[in-house]
Amino acid sequence: xxxxxxxxxxxxxxxxxxxxxxxxxxxxxxxxxxxxxxxxxxxxxxxxxxxxxxxxxxxxxxxxxxxxxxxxxxxxxxxxxxxxxxxxxxxxxxxxxxxxxxxxxxxxxxxxxxxxxxxxxxxxxxxxxxxxxxxxxxxxxxxxxxxxxxxxxxxx
Amino acid sequence: xxxxxxxxxxxxxxxxxxxxxxxxxxxxxxxxxxxxxxxxxxxxxxxxxxxxxxxxxxxxxxxxxxxxxxxxxxxxxxxxxxxxxxxxxxxxxxxxxxxxxxxxxxxxxxxxxxxxxxxxxxxxxxxxxxxxxxxxxxxxxxxxxxxxxxxxxxxx
Numbered sequence: 001x002x003x004x005x006x007x008x009x010x011x012x013x014x015x016x017x018x019x020x021x022x023x024x025x026x027x028x029x030x031x032x033x034x035x036x037x038x039x040x041x042x043x044x045x046x047x048x049x050x051x052x053x054x055x056x057x058x059x060x061x062x063x064x065x066x067x068x069x070x071x072x073x074x075x076x077x078x079x080x081x082x083x084x085x086x087x088x089x090x091x092x093x094x095x096x097x098x099x100x101x102x103x104x105x106x107x108x109x110x111x112x113x114x115x116x117x118x119x120x121x122x123x124x125x126x127x128x129x130x131x132x133x134x135x136x137x138x139x140x141x142x143x144x145x146x147x148x149x150x151x152x153x154x155x156x
Numbered sequence: 157x158x159x160x161x162x163x164x165x166x167x168x169x170x171x172x173x174x175x176x177x178x179x180x181x182x183x184x185x186x187x188x189x190x191x192x193x194x195x196x197x198x199x200x201x202x203x204x205x206x207x208x209x210x211x212x213x214x215x216x217x218x219x220x221x222x223x224x225x226x227x228x229x230x231x232x233x234x235x236x237x238x239x240x241x242x243x244x245x246x247x248x249x250x251x252x253x254x255x256x257x258x259x260x261x262x263x264x265x266x267x268x269x270x271x272x273x274x275x276x277x278x279x280x281x282x283x284x285x286x287x288x289x290x291x292x293x294x295x296x297x298x299x300x301x302x303x304x305x306x307x308x309x310x311x312x
Contacts, residue, residue: 032187039188039195050220050280064231075157076208076220080193
């Protein structure tokens with residue numbers, strides 16, 4: 001188990017694009033959600049993982065993640081997520097000793113771009129890149145559970 | 157992914173006990189449940205697994221099961237199942253070319269004993285041992301989801 005401590009921001013400019021060192025295509029499927037707990041299947045390019053994330057306490061949540069066979073990942077995604085699938089391109093941008101990720105959503109959420117940083121502790125200091133916009137950590141409409149819900153409503 | 161095809165029975169006598177070749181202590185925790193899908197953490201003695209089971213179609217359901225570190229299993233069981241934990245002793249009894257399992261429940265469900273057989277196909281034939289009682293395959297009150305619910309109600 002790992003502890004996930006992350007902060008989430010909107011973007012103020014497009015200049016982050018040229019700073020990305022690489023990117024991956026992500027497909028996230030929501031298997032179930034209960035009391036802030038989320039069970040998710042994810043493809044990062046062709047690598048599949050199954051993860052359980054606990055409810056947030058402040059900025060921190062428990063995270064259990066396991067690599068699973070791609071054939072299992074595909075069956076879980078296509079047959080057991082009831083269409084709750086988010087697609088995004090994730091860009092990696094090193095800055096100030098951390099690696100920022102910038103997620104550019106597709107489908108129903110096209111236009112939504114979110115930057116995230118994973119921190120070693122809730123009070124860890126970090127330098128904000130100039131392309132960073134308003135912080136949205138903890139804002140319910142930017143949580144993945146809300147994005148899944150909006151996606152499900154739009155595709156039903 | 158495996159296909160799980162099983163039939164479930166009550167017991168008519170206690171004679172199965174002397175036929176068991178071995179047993180394991182099982183603790184099952186329900187992480188989440190959605191539309192017949194179940195995400196479960198299980199300890200079989202000291203071995204932990206995380207599994208996703210799909211909804212039943214007839215007697216068959218998809219089953220995805222992964223071994224996980226015992227420390228993760230313990231954290232999931234104790235902190236992420238909201239008390240929905242079933243304890244049972246599982247006995248293994250070879251009979252007629254199959255291995256039957258008999259589950260003797262503890263706690264809230266003490267007194268409940270269920271025999272199960274996993275079959276290679278829905279129409280596979282099998283010989284019924286003399287200690288077998290009434291079939292309860294598909295009966296909602298004997299589903300694990302119902303047992304979890306009853307356990308939760310009783311312990312709240």
